[in-house]
Amino acid sequence: MKLLFDYFGVVVLILLLTIPMLLIAVLVCITSKGPSLYWSKRVGRFNTVFNMPKFRTMKIDTPITATHLLNDPNFYLTPIGKFLRSNSLDELPQLFSVLIGDMSLVGPRPALFNQNDLIELRTEKGVNKLLPGITGWAQINGRDTLSINDKVELDLEYLQRQSLFFDFKILLMTLFKVISRKGISH
16 A cells, blocks of 8 residues: 555646746756756665766765765755755655655654664664655654664654555645744754
């Protein structure tokens, strides 16, 4: 059922958001040097690495690391990068990752390939069995403000409680969080 829920939901969202995504892609190209998409190496189900698309919000010479580890993340942002991030619009291309089966609408956010502490802890707790999501239980309960241990505990809670109703609740809560911009630190 989750697979059908993902496919139906993502097809509807892609149909609704095609024009806005095309406009964002053009704006990214106009306002900064480089492609509109950034392909991030992420860890998926069973710790397999996949390329996850995002609208590019950082300059092309930005070091490949988690944003919170940069000395001054704002220095690397493109002119529209902060706007895209604060409204979670940079995440829209991930709808296509759901369509091809690399991601789910709801699940733990995929770790960067070099976030070894997060990957290890998720593997230890069995969370690595889940498809990563565009949004998740940890996302709506703290997002960028959570420690790695807290993220994994919330991911584990999602693993134990997962259901279509819970996924739908998380999607609705995500919409509220995005509109209110709660829990965004960069």
